[in-house]
Amino acid sequence: MKVLYFEPSGFCLWSKRLKRGQFQVRPSASGQQALTWTDLQLILDGIEVEKARRFKRYHHPS
Template sequence: MIGFDHQARIWLCTEPTDMRKSFNGLSALVRNQLKHNPLNGQYFVFVNRRKTQMKVLYFTPTGYCLWAKRLEQGQFRVQPTSKGQKLLTPAGLQLLIDGIEVQKYRQFKRFKGA
């Protein structure tokens, strides 16, 4: 798995995406459809209509990076949302990639130091 910056936001595009798109096409989707700046260091996750392929686009100081995964069996569990996007945690993305769906969870309060 790629090493994620734990301070960066991870946005999942819940609308199906054409996986023929590469750097320019996906960055245009980020600007026009998701209304984000693709150059600000956030991660953008896209899944195709059949939910068998995933691409993650992000920008580093030296240029764009594109990570891709194609499933041989099964599907990524992506539920459409009214906003067309969903904020994920790094752990949430890892669960999505690994095919694990959490039905119900409870997160307990933790101390946050200054």
């Protein structure tokens, strides 16, 4: 998996390779996919993004 992102000082490229298995990501037709930071963390931790349950956080009304 290669991750390319931009920060004020320039572009950063990360690369990670698994010894066994594979990342559970469904790429788009072009092979590229934009992810949120949370989705990226789930994928790198081996959690399938489509099956992850997400809950809304409580927000106290002002």
